[in-house]
Amino acid sequence: MSENGFNRRDFLKTLGWGGTAVALSGCGNTSIEDGAEFVTSYSEPADYVIPSIGVYYNSTCAQCDAGCNITGRVREGRVIKLEGNAASAINHGKTCGLGQAGVQAHYNPDRVTQPKLNGQTVTWEQALAAISEKLAGASGAEVAFLTGGVSGHVRALLDNYLAALGSREHFVYEAVSPAVERAVNTKMYGTAMPRYRIDKARAVVSFGADFLGAWVSPVNFSQQYAKFRKGNRPEGRGVLVQIEPKMTLTGANADRWIAIRPGTEGILALGLINALGAAGVAVPGDAAAAAKDYTTERVSAETGVSADQIGRLATLLKERTPSLVLAGSAAEGYANGSQNAEAIALLNRALGNVGATIETSASTPFPQLAPRVGNRAALTALNDGLAAGKYKVVFTCGTNPVYSAPASLKFADNYAKAGFKVALAQYLDETAQAADLVLPLDSAMEAWATSVPEYMGGEGNYTQLSVTQPLMERLYADTRSTGDILLALLKQRSPDEYSGFEDFYAYLRSALLANKTALGGAGEADDDVFWNVTLSQAIIPLQGVVSKSAPQSAAPALSAPAAADASYPLRLIPSVSASIRDGRHANEPWLQESPDPLTTIVWDSWVEIHPKKAAELGIVEGDIVDVTSKSGTIQTQAYIFPGIHPDAVSMPLGYGHTAMGRYAKGTGANVYSILDAVYDKDTGELALNETSVKISKTDKRVIIVKEEGPAGGSQVNRAKIAVKVSADKVDLSKEV
Amino acid sequence: MHRFLRLTILLAGMFVATGSHAAGQPFTGTEDQLGPEVPQPIEFPHNRHAGKGEVIDSGAQDPTQKYVGMEINCMYCHTYARRSMVSGIPPLRKCIGCHQSIESVREAPRIKKLFEYWEGTDGKDAQKPVPWLKVHDLPDFVRFNHERHIQRFYFQQGKVTQDEAGGNDGIREVCSYCHGDIAAKNATVARRQKPITMGWCANCHQKDHAVDATGTETARGPNDCFTCHK
Structure with a gap:
């Protein structure tokens, strides 16, 4: 105690009394703030607009390519909540977490709000003039368009614009694309995206198709799965077996989860055909011939799945018909990915599932509106063109290749070689940042559009045209929809044809009204009636065209997966999480905040390591490790996870942005940047799982931010906890 | 001794400071109490x-x-x-x-x-809503529902019938519970008439009120935290 100072006891006393005084005086002061805000005041509102009462408008979700139909609740002119549209054949009134976060794409604080030319804010007139000027000096072949998947009238306008330019350089690129699946389905089932009837199956064997999480149309599949799981349906409760090297959300829901050696899924499928034939199932000749060498002993040795397990699987498939076998990205992401998928499709044919649980779907009767889908081959082609300095003007829209292209493509460097780069962007993401001109896009809650979903639910030849309509007025006066921008560009090229349309809305209305009869509006005498019905439903049901090509008789020659490189002993399996997906939504904080379903980690990426492997490497949970491939190194936190094959590690895609916004930038590590450029031999799709890595410990350790387990706490006994988890009891790869 | 004085003065000072802060704020009461003047775009009578x-x-x-x-x-x-x-x-x-x-x-x-x-002026800005300011702006954590109060005290208690004589006495009475007497001279939109604090609300919720026009059955207002607090 100091002689004349204020001692500790006095200090605490003062603090206590002072605190009490403040607290007491605070009571009753949290009252009303007169005159601080404006009252909702209208000049002439519609009858149904009542302050504090929601008005509901139907539209289409733009968060992923499933294209669910949604209903937005609007209060006082602001959209506040999204739900599924109950009339939808895709999502039947439900949405997923990703869809719920759609409002955060709309209200995001990091949206681009004004056109920017070389970093300077410009007007739309200046921006369009700049494009016009650059296009004047370019021939059609020197202009390229890179987009994500497009469909509907935006696609039609884009095609018209490319035709007006004389360009055929439209590249469609999706970072995570079911391209292998489309190719194999066309070959084996005669249709690129058949209807999977999980609800009709008595057993589902899924080779890495995360249909409850992120595969193709998860909300549709989740609802089918709910029916599949109910004991009260005529077929009884279905059984789900998931075979994959890294446990997904679907794997966690499965009755049996089987860890398989990465890349050997096709071998197991052929082994099952062989075992089924031996068990007395009438297997078609081509399938039997393809599978004859795949004895259970050989398959067991090559896949790491026990003979007993293979026998049980064969029995399950034999007893429970109809069944459904699915192939997802975990089976397709290899150099022999197409072969794997073909072997799995062959298993479906052997089981007689084609036509029973795999139904031919119908395509839209308007081929000019059909979805144009893409793959990595398109990106590679564009990249080669860019490297050769072929393009004077490049447009990008709805895709972010500077972020998601594998580093070995050197896309960013090649992109810089393009003469004039125009990015249509909602955020200033990596690609937009590298562009010369950035055109601000409307959010999906402000734009007009139509779309045709690639995967369509419903029955028979049902298909639909989904309408996207604004749920509220633009938040920023200077954003435009993709359709508006394309129309403005078309007005430059063919003014005679397009100057009659004031904006994309006018174009869309006239285009739909012109086809009123074909769109099922024959009974509606009045254009306005048809239009109002269309907008209130936002779904135009259509009779689709069933065009089925003859399935090819295939005997896939399975090539063995590449042997592991001794210096990179672990297989890296990039995972697609249900919320972050390919990374385009990384700047929506709800998605960063919602825990990963299996690890419960938030706001960061991680690397999943099997407990045994971790013990071998001396790694415990929270260790910061270097994940090194031939293409690069990234750093992240280690997470000890029994739901992964011991020879594999897994990291989620979509993190580690260097731009895009405050929430995405610097959160986690970018897995795309270390992917090796290995492609599927048949389709040219990037083989996502073909990257081998080594893990090395750094001297840093963190407390992983997660919901599960004894989070945080003392660091002292950290090693002890991790060792406990890695006990053999939880080695799922052996246990199931 | 010095030390004791110093502490006392410090504590006294703090009470005065916080107290004077509190004095500037409305206290909890049940009577008419004018809020601060709010400058409205139009002095609506x-x-x-x-x-x-x-x-x-x-x-x-x-x-x-x-x-x-x-x-x-x-x-x-x-x-x-x-x-x-x-x-x-x-x-x-x-x-x-x-x-x-x-x-x-x-x-x-x-x-x-x-x-x-x-x-509008000079043919521009026509049909612009009047930017009225909120005079009764509750804190964001409080929910108040007009519909419930009007339905209960006006329609259920039969004040509509009272109005059949041709006046608006019934509804004016109900609104005045919280908004003061609107018919009073100089009643404009510039000032709040009642404290609208929690204690003031609770004061009424703790009383028995008739649930129908006959007035024989009575009930108190809801008293659950979550009825009003979000």
Whole structure:
């Protein structure tokens, strides 16, 4: 105690009394703030607009390519909540977490709000003039368009614009694309995206198709799965077996989860055909011939799945018909990915599932509106063109290749070689940042559009045209929809044809009204009636065209997966999480905040390591490790996870942005940047799982931010906890 | 000794400081208590619209000087009060709907300003909503529902019948529980009349109120935290 100072006891006393005084005086002061805000005041509102009462408008979700139909609740002119549209054949009134976060794409604080030319804010007139000027000096072949998947009238306008330019350089690129699946389905089932009837199956064997999480149309599949799981349906409760090297959300829901050696899924499928034939199932000749060498002993040795397990699987498939076998990205992401998928499709044919649980779907009767889908081959082609300095003007829209292209493509460097780069962007993401001109896009809650979903639910030849309509007025006066921008560009090229349309809305209305009869509006005498019905439903049901090509008789020659490189002993399996997906939504904080379903980690990426492997490497949970491939190194936190094959590690895609916004930038590590450029031999799709890595410990350790387990706490006994988890009891790869 | 004095002075100082802060804030009470003046774009006279139709000077030349008020039902303008959380501000269209046929006050400064919002100036900015400021702005963690109170105290208690005589006494009485007597002289939109604090709300919720027109059955207001607090 100091002689004349204020001692500790006095200090605490003062603090206590002072605190009490403040607290007491605070009571009753949290009252009303007169005159601080404006009252909702209208000049002439519609009858149904009542302050504090929601008005509901139907539209289409733009968060992923499933294209669910949604209903937005609007209060006082602001959209506040999204739900599924109950009339939808895709999502039947439900949405997923990703869809719920759609409002955060709309209200995001990091949206681009004004056109920017070389970093300077410009007007739309200046921006369009700049494009016009650059296009004047370019021939059609020197202009390229890179987009994500497009469909509907935006696609039609884009095609018209490319035709007006004389360009055929439209590249469609999706970072995570079911391209292998489309190719194999066309070959084996005669249709690129058949209807999977999980609800009709008595057993589902899924080779890495995360249909409850992120595969193709998860909300549709989740609802089918709910029916599949109910004991009260005529077929009884279905059984789900998931075979994959890294446990997904679907794997966690499965009755049996089987860890398989990465890349050997096709071998197991052929082994099952062989075992089924031996068990007395009438297997078609081509399938039997393809599978004859795949004895259970050989398959067991090559896949790491026990003979007993293979026998049980064969029995399950034999007893429970109809069944459904699915192939997802975990089976397709290899150099022999197409072969794997073909072997799995062959298993479906052997089981007689084609036509029973795999139904031919119908395509839209308007081929000019059909979805144009893409793959990595398109990106590679564009990249080669860019490297050769072929393009004077490049447009990008709805895709972010500077972020998601594998580093070995050197896309960013090649992109810089393009003469004039125009990015249509909602955020200033990596690609937009590298562009010369950035055109601000409307959010999906402000734009007009139509779309045709690639995967369509419903029955028979049902298909639909989904309408996207604004749920509220633009938040920023200077954003435009993709359709508006394309129309403005078309007005430059063919003014005679397009100057009659004031904006994309006018174009869309006239285009739909012109086809009123074909769109099922024959009974509606009045254009306005048809239009109002269309907008209130936002779904135009259509009779689709069933065009089925003859399935090819295939005997896939399975090539063995590449042997592991001794210096990179672990297989890296990039995972697609249900919320972050390919990374385009990384700047929506709800998605960063919602825990990963299996690890419960938030706001960061991680690397999943099997407990045994971790013990071998001396790694415990929270260790910061270097994940090194031939293409690069990234750093992240280690997470000890029994739901992964011991020879594999897994990291989620979509993190580690260097731009895009405050929430995405610097959160986690970018897995795309270390992917090796290995492609599927048949389709040219990037083989996502073909990257081998080594893990090395750094001297840093963190407390992983997660919901599960004894989070945080003392660091002292950290090693002890991790060792406990890695006990053999939880080695799922052996246990199931 | 010095040390003791120093501590006392410090504590006393802190009480004075926090106390003077508290004195500037409204206290919890049940009586009329004017809130701070809120500068509104138009000084709207509630008494003129909803006040009693008593005669001031039957021989006056200026018709506005003949009567105190027009006895307009509160819900004619605040039309959302019976079906929504908020009572709502009447749309500008409604003000103009009446006032375009009331020639006698057309040139009054307030009405001229009103028409400026409707017609715009120099052909621009027509139909702009009047930017009224909130006078009763509850904290964000409090929920208040007009519909419930109007349904309970006006419709259920049969105050509608009371109005059949032709006046607006019933609804004015109900609104005045929280908004004060709108018919009072100089009642404008600039000031809050009641404290609208939690204690003030609870004071009424703890009393028995009739649940129907007969008044034989009574019940208290809801007393659960989550009824009002979000």
